Amino acid sequence: MSSGNISSLEFLAQNHHIMFKDVLLTCSYSPFKEISHQDFKNKYQAITSIGAISKGLKELFNLYLLTSFLLKEESGQPSWAESFLTDTLDVKKYLGLSLGSTKMGSWCSVPVIFTGNNTAGIRLFIIGLLDEKLEYYMIPEWAQPILSDTLLQAVEKAKQMATSFVQPVGKKFFLCFPLTIPGKTVQFKDISLGLPLALGFTRILTARPVTTKLVATGGIEADGTITKIGHLDKKIMGAELRFDGLLYPFANDVVQKEKKPVLIPVSNFKQAWMFFSLYSEKHKEKLSLLSNIIQDPKLFAENIGNLPAEWITWIQNERSIDKTLYKVINNPSLFFIFTSNFEKIVDGYLLDKGKAISKLIKQNVLDQLSNVSPVATLKWCSANLSLANHLGCIEDASKWKNYGLGLTKKVLQADMEIVVTFYNHALVFNHNRFFFHKNLSDELTGLLKFLESQYKQKCDFGCTTDLLTGRFYGTIMQNVAFCGPGYIEESENLSQKACKALGKGTTPEFKDEWKRHLSYITFARLDAGNFVKAEESLKAYLEINILENILIQPVELDPWGYALLARFFCQVKDHPIRKKYYQWIGPRLDSIKMDTHPWQLFAYNTGQIAYSLGHIDEAITMMIKSIDICLSDHLGPSIHVMSLLPISMLANYRKETKKNFEIDFTRWEKDIKTSAKNLDADHFNFLKESDFQTVLKEVRKYPERIFPFTYR
Structure with missing residues (x-):
């Protein structure tokens, strides 16, 4: 609803009757907003006493106020609104029950496209879901004369479709009426309200928020079949100004598809409900794709x-x-x-x-x-x-x-x-699995020999790029690097082979392929304590000439870029810009989304940097963040056990703070030991041999023994 209130309505009622009626029919404005009880009462009396406004329009005004109250606008209702409506309006005449009873129900409005006089317009139908049985069947008495028998049948089919689709628990009762001027003659005939009402009934039964940016038109059978309708061209025109998309029967032929609204053919109710359930502003351009897929x-x-x-x-x-x-x-x-x-x-x-x-x-x-x-x-x-x-x-x-x-x-x-x-x-x-073994199986050794012989022939012919061989070299390099810094020379050799075969220096189109191996060799060099060469490969990975550039110019970092920087400055404690790096990353921590691997490693290493610079509470916060990521339900045992790293540091850090942090060593120990059962038994045998505090002390002192290479 828009920002206008009853004061705006009074102005329109006195000066622009057509606009006044349009606001009522579309349920625009928030009539009870930002006004006192007495002022509202005065405005109401002023509007209803205007002689130029017909009796029917005044009745529509009353129905509009009730509808606004039922729909419970986001801004909420003032405490006096219910008593005003109860004292002033014949609520039972319009709804068939007291306003107090309606508050126990759920309500929504459903836009329906109707045609007439060679035009199309949007009208609202209001749906309520109640636990209390009504004196009438679904349609209030005042609304029955203005709805054709055919339309009433369409409403019934829509309700049947929704209840069979949702299968609600317990006895539920629907109330349904159009937001219109009450009368004695038929105003609505079109069966095309069947589909939108079925969507409305389903929405209210599921209590699920659905988009207001889509509108639907189509007949519906109780089994969910969506049937052909007339005047679709006019209905498309009627929808184009207010909606992003229009759902229409697949049985209708659409000759020309306009840019707006997006036209989505549907043959059954399940499809229609899918579109209404999934639509969002963020992904609205994908509606047509989903429809076709x-x-x-x-x-x-x-x-x-x-x-x-x-x-x-x-x-x-x-x-x-x-x-x-x-x-x-x-x-x-x-x-x-x-x-x-x-x-x-x-x-x-x-x-x-x-x-x-x-x-x-x-x-x-x-x-x-x-x-x-x-x-x-x-x-x-x-x-x-x-x-x-x-x-x-x-x-x-x-x-x-x-x-x-x-x-x-x-x-x-x-x-x-x-x-x-x-x-x-x-x-x-x-x-x-934390199974680190340098030797390859006979099958893999045979594959490697074949790939190398094939690659040699390509090199002899002048083509030094071979993605398949390069990727295999890269994985074998990781396999060797996980076995520890004693194999750094072999890791360096395999890394060079991988980068060459993946096109480093010759094929910029494959940069993503060889660039990741710059990160791997950086981790291996850090493990080996070769900080000079680690800085070289780190700069190459980040595509900068000097590390200071990350502080003074915009550098787009991927998660591994962040993880590498944190690991580098954590280990290289005497680096001249280490403190500046922390001052640079600190203000960014709250805006970085950290929810999966390798962010737990980034948080762990950043926490250590913070601690070394005297920021105890910040260090603890980062360790807890790392633990939360590690033990997240959507990650598995490999990541869960990495929580040993931040927990081992937290056991020390918490002694130096006066703040209270939520720490649960017992639960963490249980989670880690449960996860370790899925991993290499020999590697995690130390968990069985020592008490947890001894384990933490060992991990804190020698993290590289348990978590080598890219695992810390």
Whole structure:
């Protein structure tokens, strides 16, 4: 509702009757806002005593005030509003029950497009959901003469559709009426209010907020089928000024699609409810895409990743795409496109979206696909393994690794790249389990030899870039670096090989590929205490000439950039700009969204910097932040156990503060030991051998022994 109140209405009533009526019909303004009881009473009497205003318009004014009260505007109602309406208006005449009873119910308004005299306009229907049985069936007596029998049947079908869709618990009663001038002759005939009212009934039954930026038109049957309507061209024109999108029956043919509103054809109620549930200002440009994706398997395979994660989850839970998805997975070429796009999403670290897409295909379906589409199925397993690795979910990762291993020999005959990529992720899975072993299996050693021989031929021919070989080198480099600083020379050698094969210095188009290996070698150099070379690779990763540049010029940092800087300045305690770095990052901490890996490492290292500079409370705050991220429900055991790092520091820091912080060592110990059961038993055997305080002391003193390389 707009900012006007009853004073604005009085002005319109005296000077612009047409505008006054329009405000009432659209339920604009907030009549009770910012006015005293007596002033409101005076304004009301002034409006109702204007002789030029018809009796019908005055009745509409009364109905408008009641409606405004029922809809409970966001600004709230003054305490005197109920008593004024009860004392002044014949509430039971309009609603069939007392105002006190209506307060126990839920209310909403539903815009409906009606046509007439070669034009179209928006009218509001008001819906109430009550526990109290009414004296009449749904439609107040005053409204029954103005609604045609056909329209009343449409209202009944809309109610039946909504109740069968939601299946509410307990006995509920609906009240429904148009915001209009009461009369004795039919005003509304169009069955096209069926769909919008069904949406309104469903909205109020589910108590779910839905958008006001979409409007719907269409007939509806009790089974949810949306039926064809007339005058759609006029209704499109009627919607274009106020709404972003118009839902209309799929059975109607639309010749020309205007830019606004977005026209969305729907064939059943479930589809319509989907659009109203999912729409948001943030993603409104994706409405047409969603409309097309749920109908077209090829578009679905190519574009599912362009939908927001919450949309993907919703349509999966509501089974809105079962038929389309069935066509995708039963077409090997479409399934391959689908899995390739899923892989890109995971590689791009869009983890929420990746999790949503991962749930689209069930295990029993995958068993069938492995025989029909083994190549795409292994790619699906590989991407899911990568996703589980990112999230530190050991159980899921183990499942995908074991499933994929059963397909590698078969797929190797068709696509070596997919097999090598899968083994890359399988090696990372070992790291996530904290199983650090330098030697490769015979199968991986054989693959590496083949790739190196093939790569040598490419180099001899003048092509020094080979993404597949470079990625494999990079993963093997990580495998070696996790084994400790004693292997720094081998790590350096493998890092150089990876960067060369990935196009560093020759192929800027592949910068994202080789740049991440600059971060890996920086971590390895920090582990080895080679701070000079670590600073070189850190600057190369951040694409700056001197570290001071991050303080004096805008540098866009990704999460790993932040994590690297914090780790660097945490370890290099005598760096000349260390204090300036903390002064630079400190004011930014509240605005940085820290919710997943590697932000727990950033918080842990930043906390240590803060402590070393005398900022005790800030240090404790960052350690608690790190613990919260580590033990988050949406992350897995690999990340959970990393909470040992901040907890070990917190055990010391808390002795030096007078402030109270929420600390729960008992719960944290339990969570860590439970998570460690899913990881390498030998690596975490120390948790069983010592009491928790001794464990924390050991981690605090020798963190690199438990959390090497990129794990701290």
